[in-house]
Amino acid sequence: MSLLTVENLRIELALRSGPAPVIDDLSLTLEAGKTLSFVGESGCGKSMTALAIMGLLPDVGRVAHGTIRFDGEELTTLPDTRLREIRGNDISMIFQEPMTSLNPVYTVGEQIAEVLRRHKGMSQRDAWTRAIDLLDSVRIPNAKSRVSAYPHEMSGGQRQRVMIAMALSCAPKLIIADEPTTALDVTVQAQIFELLRDLARDTGTALILITHDMGAVAEMADDVVVMYAGRAAEVGPVDAILKDPRHPYTQGLISCVPHLKADPTAARHDLTEIPGIVPPLSSFGTDSCLFASRCAHAHDRCLSARPKAFACPAGQFAACWLEADG
Amino acid sequence: MTDTFDPRKPDAEQPIEKPRSPAAEAWSMFRRNHAAVVGLIVLTIILAIALFGPILYPEDPFMMVWTPFSPPGEQGYLFGTDYLGRDIMALMIHGARVSITVGLAAAFVTVTIGITVGALAGFFRGFIEEALMRLTEFFQVLPTLLFSMVIVALFGASLPMITLAIGLVSWPAVARVTRSEFLRIRELEYVTAARSGGVRNGRLIFSVILPNAAPPIIVQAALMVGSAILFEAGLSFLGLTDPNVASWGQIIGSNRPYILDASYTVTVPGLAIFVTVLAISLVGDGLNDALNPKLRAR
Amino acid sequence: MSLLEIKNLSVRFRVKRAWGKSSYLHAVDDVSLSVPRGQTLALVGESGSGKTTAALAAARLVPAAGGSVMLGDTDLLKLEGEALRQARARVQVIFQDPYSSLNPRLRAGAIVREPMDALGTPDKPDRDARVAELFAQVGLRPEQRALFPHQFSGGQRQRIGIARALATSPDLIVCDEAVSALDVAVQAQILNLLRRLQTDLGLTYLFISHDLGVVQHMSDRVAVMYMGRIVEEADRIALFSNPQHPYTQALLAAVPSVERAKRSGVKMTGEAPDPLNPPPGCMFASRCPKVQPSCKASPPPLDAQAPDHRVACFFPGE
Numbered sequence: 001m002s003l004l005t006v007e008n009l010r011i012e013l014a015l016r017s018g019p020a021p022v023i024d025d026l027s028l029t030l031e032a033g034k035t036l037s038f039v040g041e042s043g044c045g046k047s048m049t050a051l052a053i054m055g056l057l058p059d060v061g062r063v064a065h066g067t068i069r070f071d072g073e074e075l076t077t078l079p080d081t082r083l084r085e086i087r088g089n090d091i092s093m094i095f096q097e098p099m100t101s102l103n104p105v106y107t108v109g110e111q112i113a114e115v116l117r118r119h120k121g122m123s124q125r126d127a128w129t130r131a132i133d134l135l136d137s138v139r140i141p142n143a144k145s146r147v148s149a150y151p152h153e154m155s156g157g158q159r160q161r162v163m164i165a166m167a168l169s170c171a172p173k174l175i176i177a178d179e180p181t182t183a184l185d186v187t188v189q190a191q192i193f194e195l196l197r198d199l200a201r202d203t204g205t206a207l208i209l210i211t212h213d214m215g216a217v218a219e220m221a222d223d224v225v226v227m228y229a230g231r232a233a234e235v236g237p238v239d240a241i242l243k244d245p246r247h248p249y250t251q252g253l254i255s256c257v258p259h260l261k262a263d264p265t266a267a268r269h270d271l272t273e274i275p276g277i278v279p280p281l282s283s284f285g286t287d288s289c290l291f292a293s294r295c296a297h298a299h300d301r302c303l304s305a306r307p308k309a310f311a312c313p314a315g316q317f318a319a320c321w322l323e324a325d326g
Numbered sequence: 327m328t329d330t331f332d333p334r335k336p337d338a339e340q341p342i343e344k345p346r347s348p349a350a351e352a353w354s355m356f357r358r359n360h361a362a363v364v365g366l367i368v369l370t371i372i373l374a375i376a377l378f379g380p381i382l383y384p385e386d387p388f389m390m391v392w393t394p395f396s397p398p399g400e401q402g403y404l405f406g407t408d409y410l411g412r413d414i415m416a417l418m419i420h421g422a423r424v425s426i427t428v429g430l431a432a433a434f435v436t437v438t439i440g441i442t443v444g445a446l447a448g449f450f451r452g453f454i455e456e457a458l459m460r461l462t463e464f465f466q467v468l469p470t471l472l473f474s475m476v477i478v479a480l481f482g483a484s485l486p487m488i489t490l491a492i493g494l495v496s497w498p499a500v501a502r503v504t505r506s507e508f509l510r511i512r513e514l515e516y517v518t519a520a521r522s523g524g525v526r527n528g529r530l531i532f533s534v535i536l537p538n539a540a541p542p543i544i545v546q547a548a549l550m551v552g553s554a555i556l557f558e559a560g561l562s563f564l565g566l567t568d569p570n571v572a573s574w575g576q577i578i579g580s581n582r583p584y585i586l587d588a589s590y591t592v593t594v595p596g597l598a599i600f601v602t603v604l605a606i607s608l609v610g611d612g613l614n615d616a617l618n619p620k621l622r623a624r
Numbered sequence: 625m626s627l628l629e630i631k632n633l634s635v636r637f638r639v640k641r642a643w644g645k646s647s648y649l650h651a652v653d654d655v656s657l658s659v660p661r662g663q664t665l666a667l668v669g670e671s672g673s674g675k676t677t678a679a680l681a682a683a684r685l686v687p688a689a690g691g692s693v694m695l696g697d698t699d700l701l702k703l704e705g706e707a708l709r710q711a712r713a714r715v716q717v718i719f720q721d722p723y724s725s726l727n728p729r730l731r732a733g734a735i736v737r738e739p740m741d742a743l744g745t746p747d748k749p750d751r752d753a754r755v756a757e758l759f760a761q762v763g764l765r766p767e768q769r770a771l772f773p774h775q776f777s778g779g780q781r782q783r784i785g786i787a788r789a790l791a792t793s794p795d796l797i798v799c800d801e802a803v804s805a806l807d808v809a810v811q812a813q814i815l816n817l818l819r820r821l822q823t824d825l826g827l828t829y830l831f832i833s834h835d836l837g838v839v840q841h842m843s844d845r846v847a848v849m850y851m852g853r854i855v856e857e858a859d860r861i862a863l864f865s866n867p868q869h870p871y872t873q874a875l876l877a878a879v880p881s882v883e884r885a886k887r888s889g890v891k892m893t894g895e896a897p898d899p900l901n902p903p904p905g906c907m908f909a910s911r912c913p914k915v916q917p918s919c920k921a922s923p924p925p926l927d928a929q930a931p932d933h934r935v936a937c938f939f940p941g942e
Contacts, residue, residue, distance in 0.1 A: 020762065054686035103696045141895070156671075158871035178726055185670035186834065187892050215880030219776040242882055258841030260879045264864035269842055270816045274809035348772065349731055515725035518685055519788065523713040523739030537729045 001072070003173060003206050004030040004053070009066035011045075011052050013281065020281050022048050024230045030223075032173065033200060037238070039214060039253065043278045045230040046206070046210045050176045054093060054210075055083040071173060088119040092167035094160070096179040101163055102151040108135070108162045109147035114168045132302055134165040135195035138195060159190035164195065168203075170297065176208045181216070193219055214254050226250045229278055230292035236316020246318035249274070250293045263311040291322065297322055352616040362612020368605040372598075379419035387416040387572060395588045405594045406583055414594055417572050421595060424573040425555050425602070428489050432554035435493025437547045440500025441536070448508025449500070449531050459505070466498040471560065478566045485568050491556050501544050507539035530601050541617030545610050552606035559599055574599050627661040627828050628682070628796055633691035635674070635681045639900060649899055652678040655691075656926075659796070659845075664822070664829040666843035666860075668836065672899070674852040675832050679798045682830070683715045684708060713751060713792035715745050718737040720801035722781035726773040733759075733769030736787045743792060744927055758787040762817060779810035786817065786857040790825070798830045803838060803941040815842065819876075821935070836879050840864055848872050851899060858933040868929055871908050906937070912941060 011023040013109050023045045023173040024150065030036045038046040051057050055075060064202060067217055068075040075083065095101045103111060113127035122130065128147070135143035138161040151159055160180060167175050177196070181189035197220065199320060200207050209220050224241055226234040226249060234247040245251045252274040276294045284290065287306050301321050310323040356362060385391065390411040391403070398406040398414075405414035447458040474491035481487050511517060512535060520534050559575025561567060567576050574595040581591035635652035636777050652674045659665040667675040680686040682693045684700055693700040695714060703711050710716065714738075718727035726735055733755050740751045756766055762783040773781060780801065789797055799818065803811040813839065819847060821827055847857040848869065855868040866874045870939040876890045894913045897903050903910070906919035912919065919938055 022882075125798050186836070187670065187874055187878045190880075193880070213880065214808075214882050218881040218882045220934060255807060256884060258812075258815065258837045259882055260864075260876070262883070264861045270819065271812040271841070273813050273816060275813070277779065277807075277810065294918045317646055323884055331852055515719040515721055516727040519717065519719060519785075520727070520738060520742075521687055522683060522712055522715070522717050523788070523792070524708070524709045524742040525738065526742070529742070534727060538727070587856075 002029040002069075003032045003071055004028075005067075005069040006049075006053075007067045007069075007142075009046060009049075009052065009068060010064045011057065011061055013058075014060045014062075015282055017020070017282050018283050019064070021064070022230050022284065023052065023226035024284065026066070026225075027230055028209065028223075028225055029159050029295075030174070030206050030234065031204050034222045035197075035200060035209060035218045035220055037209045037211060037224045038227055038281070039211055039217050039224060040233075041212065041278055043229075043281070044227040046227050047178055048230075049149075049227075050093070050178055050208065050210055051281075053176065054087055054091060055080075056087075063281050081266040088115075089170045090172050091174045091176065092170070093164050094167050094175065094180045096182050096283075102159060104151055107150055108154070108165075108191040112162070112169055115166055119170050121229040130169070131165075134169055135162070137168070138162070138165045139191075155188075157191065160188075160192055161195070162185060162323040164192070164199075168199065168205075171203065172197050172205060174206045174208065176210070178210045179212070180295060184212075189216075195249045196220070214242070214257060215259065226253065230284045231290065232309070232317075232319060233291065234316055234318045234320075236312070236314075240248035240312070240316045244312070244314045246312045246316065246323050247291075248297055249291050250318075252294075289319075356612045356616035359612040360401065360616045362607050362615070365608025365612065368578045368601060369609055372422060372602055372605065373426065375419060376422035383416065383419055385413050385416035387412060387420040389413075395584070395591075396590075398590055398594075406588075406590055407585055408577070408591050409588075414577070414591065416595065417577055418574070420572040420573050420592060421577055422598070424485070424571050425558060425575070428485060428492070428558045429555040431489045431549040432492035432496065432558070433547050433550040435490060436496040436550050436554070437500055437543065439493065439497040440546075441543065443497070443502050444501040444504025444535065445508055445531055445539075449512060449527070449535065450503040455505075458501075462498045463511075465495070468495065470557075474557070474561065475564070476567060480563065483566050483568055485571060488561060488567065490553075490559060492504040492554050496550060496554065496557075500543060500550070503542050503546055504539060507542060508535055511535050511538050534557060541545040541613075544617060545614045548606060548610040548613055552603040552610070553605075555599060555603055573599070625661070626658040627695040627696065628659040629692075630655060630657045630678075630682055631694070632656055632768065633678060633681060633693065634689045635677050635686060635928045636689045643942055647900055649904070650683060650852050652688075655849075655852075655854055657847055657857070659828055659830060659853070661795075661828050662822075662826050663844040664831050664842055666833060666839040666846045667832045667849060668833060668839050668846055668865075669849035670834060670875075672851070672896075673849040675849045676800055678849070679800060679832050680717070680832050683717060683798055684712070685717070685797075710743065713739070713745065714795045715798065716789035716792060716794040717798045717800055718782075718785050718802040718911070721803075721805050722778045722785065723773075725785050726781055729774055730772075731769065732771050732776070732784050734767075735784055736791055739788065739791045745792065746846070753906075754791070755787075758790055761790065761821065762787045763813075777810075779813055780815050782806060782810075782825075783817070786814075786821070790821070796828050797828060798832070800832050801834070804833065804835060811832045811838075818842070823935075836876060842876075848875070851896065851902070853907060853923075853936065854934070855908065855936045856934065857926070861932070862933050866933075868933065869908075869937045870912050870914055874911075874913075908912040 006026060006028045009023055009026040010021050011120065012019040013022045028036065038049060040046055043122065052063065063076045109128060109131045112131035116122045116127040116130055132143050132147050135147055140158055142147050142162050149323060150254060181192050196207060211217060221238045223236065224238050225232050226247065228249050234241055234245065234250045245254055252272060255272040258271060258275055274294050279290055288304060289302040289307050292302040307319045307321045309317040309319045312318055312323060354501050391413045392401050392407050392411050394407055394409050394411040396403065396407045398404060401408060403413050403415060405418060408414055413479050443462060447455040477487055477491040477494065503618055517534060520530060525534065562573050563577030563579040565579060566571065577595040578592045585592050633655045637649045637651055638646050639649050640646050654677050656664060656808055656844055660759065663675045667679060677686055680687040688701055690703065700711060736755050736758055740746065740754065746754055751867045759766055759769060764780065765782050775866060790823045791890055803814050806814060806922045811893060822829065831842055843860050846860055846863045847854050848871065850871050856863065867876055891913060895912045897910050903920060905922055905923050908914045916939065922939045926934045929935045
């Protein structure tokens with residue numbers, strides 16, 4: 001059985017103009033020890049999916065339809081107290097900005113120990129020893145002395161390691177990382193990715209990685225969900241999607257980035273542009289392909305009906321009418 | 327946000343928003359704060375009374391019109407008469423003009439000094455900042471009531487002097503807010519861009535940074551009007567006032583001995599001060615909502 | 625003949641310490657660079673490497689502690705007062721943050737007009753036409769001049785910033801992480817626009833970025849900075865195909881790739897030194913995979929390894 005199964009999830013935000021589906025008909029599965037990546041531009045609902053799984057939707061949001069099954073429990077109908085238990089023990093989250101996620105007036109050791117005492121009922125002494133072990137496991141050099149450091153005394157990369165240590169403290173089954181390296185330098189990002197990969201391998205923790213960077217997806221993920229305007233544009237194994245992207249949005253996302261080329265002497269053509277921007281939230285419910293206004297291949301059917309997800313030869317699903325026509 | 331986005335059209339044909347000025351945005355935010363709207367209505371009524379009252383109610387506030395201490399309503403005098411038999415209604419209208427004028431003028435003095443000191447300190451840094459901030463701290467640690475009493479006692483209890491005294495003891499708060507806003511905004515990229523575009527320092531201070539620093543200063547200034555009215559009332563109550571005019575505070579002060587026998591003589595001006603200052607605070611709170619970009623997200 | 629010739633540029637910041645003591649942070653240390661007219665020099669490095677500070681110091685927006693910045697025949701660092709203000713027309717900056725780089729109280733048209741009004745060029749009657757022309761050049765619609773910044777998307781805001789930078793017809797444009805705050809799809813639009821403008825108008829760019837893919841796409845020459853100093857500087861192709869400094873090699877290896885290629889072996893370990901208390905030797909020694917004892921004794925000079933390829937390392941190459 002899968003660790004996480006999301007089926008036909010629809011999340012509506014109450015706007016002044018009426019409810020708008022910020023997530024629409026999203027389905028996915030995630031097995032233990034695997035990494036799933038959400039990729040897309042900002043405003044496409046990547047972070048909202050994570051918040052829905054955590055049961056942390058904003059006040060104006062609600063699950064309108066669908067199910068989220070995690071480890072045998074249906075999260076959408078659980079009472080708050082049980083959700084809070086799950087959040088502490090089984091699902092952890094890592095955020096983009098490691099500085100604002102840590103409390104500046106406590107040492108990092110105190111903050112990790114606090115989590116352990118609250119969720120695991122450890123004694124102060126045990127929690128402190130465990131905090132040092134955790135800092136060691138996220139490769140903070142000289143953990144024994146760094147455990148008494150305040151967040152501002154650490155570099156950005158080290159703070160993000162502390163956040164990962166906190167996320168790991170209760171040995172969760174699933175870690176959700178929302179753009180965990182966007183604020184970090186590329187060399188630090190490489191170290192954090194390596195750490196997350198090793199942790200997933202050693203502990204069997206599943207990882208959801210939210211990112212806008214196809215390179216990061218390629219490095220980290222087993223499966224990928226390409227999100228556009230609240231809908232899954234393309235879902236499937238990373239290899240299939242990178243080798244043979246079928247949705248024009250996925251193709252655009254891959255080719256619009258100037259990736260580092262193996263051969264620097266190659267000619268530098270203009271980048272593929274995806275013209276325009278993501279449509280406003282209020283139009284997310286329209287029964288048409290929301291990407292049509294930016295798509296070079298759009299035709300009449302794209303405008304009159306929402307495309308279903310079609311199975312592609314390489315193994316992924318793409319929600320595009322072009323795929324239906326072969 | 328426009329709701330007329332049409333996914334059928336290419337991007338270049340999507341409708342563009344109507345230009346909405348920051349002032350229009352601010353007003354729409356202000357309107358959402360109902361208490362502030364009530365405050366604004368009350369304040370408008372009070373201002374109207376101060377402006378047009380003497381025309382609509384041309385009674386001389388300093389004339390003895392009836393028996394002293396006649397209770398409200400008697401002989402058609404809405405608020406009755408005071409210990410000298412003067413019409414309290416007429417005194418109140420006259421007092422509204424005095425109190426509000428002093429409040430506005432003192433707030434003006436406060437803001438002028440505060441902005442000048444704060445802007446120079448925040449913009450130029452270095453020695454100028456050190457000197458100006460030490461000066462600000464000096465004024466801030468002076469006991470305000472005592473210091474203003476000394477000024478009034480030394481230079482005479484005329485209204486302009488009282489206004490100046492209030493302004494002189496109140497400006498450090500404005501200077502601090504202005505300086506901290508300047509310190510923040512001068513590092514923003516659009517200020518660097520303006521410098522890079524050859525904009526001169528004077529324009530940089532007054533046309534680029536100050537308008538963006540204005541919101542918290544405006545809120546401060548609004549609240550300052552209220553506190554200046556209170557301050558003036560306090561000074562008048564202590565008798566430090568121009569005997570030729572009657573502010574609300576002075577009406578309370580002069581009727582103080584009769585507070586037990588004719589309580590309305592102090593209740594009416596007291597309520598007027600309370601309502602006015604409350605209305606100003608509510609409006610200030612509404613301005614804070616209206617001008618705070620963080621609350622404007624949706 | 626280079627348009628911009630930076631020689632021995634240094635920038636120091638005074639950092640206050642407890643009890644009235646202060647020490648200096650050498651944000652930029654002895655940086656020399658040259659940019660030929662019509663070309664793009666990229667300054668690459670991680671946060672805190674001093675790349676932005678160096679460029680802003682060259683543009684006289686951050687005070688320099690020493691060196692010279694020759695733009696044509698003028699040393700920008702020697703100008704003061706009115707001469708400096710007039711010279712600002714020749715160097716303009718495109719900023720990183722499309723939100724904080726536009727004055728929220730001005731309409732888009734007024735933002736683009738601001739440098740023209742301040743510097744008095746072109747003549748007043750021609751300015752409106754120039755604003756319209758700039759809007760067309762950066763792909764904005766003329767009726768959008770009346771809008772305020774918050775009514776634009778991030779990419780459109782960056783276009784306004786580009787139009788403002790072009791307003792004075794500058795010789796040199798500093799692009800300070802001009803696309804790193806944008807979504808990938810919008811980033812491509814802006815990069816294409818910058819390249820098109822360079823071809824059409826013959827612009828010279830000093831292009832600051834931490835994104836090596838973007839740098840490879842945009843630059844003609846590349847200088848890699850680490851902790852205030854240039855560690856490697858070369859022609860684009862030479863730098864990417866044959867990086868000599870271990871830091872450059874580590875940077876290149878750290879970039880995630882869609883090709884899912886195996887990383888090469890260069891990995892950094894350790895932490896960067898305290899910039900307020902720099903070590904006597906090579907700044908990179910604490911993180912370098914092939915550090916030798918001699919590296920910690922004295923700093924390596926930035927020497928030419930090959931014609932046109934400078935490296936500051938005692939043991940360059942593989």
